[in-house]
Amino acid sequence: MTISRRTLLQGTAAAATIGSFHIGRAEAQTAEFTYKYANNLPVAHPMNIRANEAAEKIKQDTKGRVVIQIFPNNQLGSDTDMLSQVRSGGVEFFTLSPLILSTLVPNASLSGIGFAFPNYDAVWKALDGELGAYVRGQIGKANLVVMDKIWDNGFRQMTSSKGPINTPDDLKGFKIRVPVSPLWTSMFTAFQSAPASINFAEVYTALQTKVVDGQENPLAIIATAKLFEVQKYLSMTNHMWDGFWFLANRRAWEKLPEDLRKIVAKNLDDAALLERADVAKLNAGLKDELVSKGMVINDTQAAPFRDALRKAGFYADWKKKYGDEAWAILEKAVGSSLS
Numbered sequence: 001m002t003i004s005r006r007t008l009l010q011g012t013a014a015a016a017t018i019g020s021f022h023i024g025r026a027e028a029q030t031a032e033f034t035y036k037y038a039n040n041l042p043v044a045h046p047m048n049i050r051a052n053e054a055a056e057k058i059k060q061d062t063k064g065r066v067v068i069q070i071f072p073n074n075q076l077g078s079d080t081d082m083l084s085q086v087r088s089g090g091v092e093f094f095t096l097s098p099l100i101l102s103t104l105v106p107n108a109s110l111s112g113i114g115f116a117f118p119n120y121d122a123v124w125k126a127l128d129g130e131l132g133a134y135v136r137g138q139i140g141k142a143n144l145v146v147m148d149k150i151w152d153n154g155f156r157q158m159t160s161s162k163g164p165i166n167t168p169d170d171l172k173g174f175k176i177r178v179p180v181s182p183l184w185t186s187m188f189t190a191f192q193s194a195p196a197s198i199n200f201a202e203v204y205t206a207l208q209t210k211v212v213d214g215q216e217n218p219l220a221i222i223a224t225a226k227l228f229e230v231q232k233y234l235s236m237t238n239h240m241w242d243g244f245w246f247l248a249n250r251r252a253w254e255k256l257p258e259d260l261r262k263i264v265a266k267n268l269d270d271a272a273l274l275e276r277a278d279v280a281k282l283n284a285g286l287k288d289e290l291v292s293k294g295m296v297i298n299d300t301q302a303a304p305f306r307d308a309l310r311k312a313g314f315y316a317d318w319k320k321k322y323g324d325e326a327w328a329i330l331e332k333a334v335g336s337s338l339s
């Protein structure tokens, strides 16, 4: 494994800020099961805060038999690296966007289709309902274990160093970073942008050095990853909803006795619900804070963006890729015809 200087520095900074992220070595040594949970988000993001609380509860509820050590902020590598690690057992737990997971489980990205979900109510009804069950079934077939409750990332917004995005025309030729996923590339190709697939670990630097002019992420990430330092314009496009499936390595999961598995799953799922509420609250209140950091914010209308995607054949193409069964589940969940 190679650790770049930057990730190492991030790791040191993280350890210095939140001591409890580092469960003592003695505890880890005496525990029957010491498992690693790796993720790509800054320590200040609610996902890490709630996961840290869950790890504490799991330690208590299992009387010290299960200790989960958290490695936030891409300390163990990029999403691409961590996905191979959770498959091989290099880490036992990992949270990943359904869209990036689609590089392994093609239909996992179904929940990330552009402009599909009108609001959070529709999102949770779908992901805690039939659509979520369908996707978890697909993940299971790829030999990974997934917890029942998906964690929230949020509705994604676009940022740029060049100027505001008001209409789909503003996206033409736009050099935008997208996460590593065919669905993301296809969406911005449909807008005639110039998408570049870059793991989140490299996004800040890519923006700072102008390898790309923009990116898209929910407000909670724009704030906690300090992307406002390298982006001026924030356009509220709400162009897709995104979350994080809590994945486990199957062999490691099955090593846990049934009673311990129950405790771990319950605490992780409870934490997911708390994290959803945290992110919703953050996203609602962060606009003012981002303005105070110097960002210029504009609102947009969804209809012209959706029409541009429709005209480019985006929905028809993806319906074909996912197949009729999966597409019908999505359309039922969002309550409208997409193609």
Ligand code: X2X
Residues within 6 Å of the ligand: 040, 096, 097, 100, 153, 179, 199, 200, 216, 217, 218, 221, 242
């Ligand atoms: O890579 C991103 O942009 C992020 C942090 O939102 C995801 O994990 C998909």
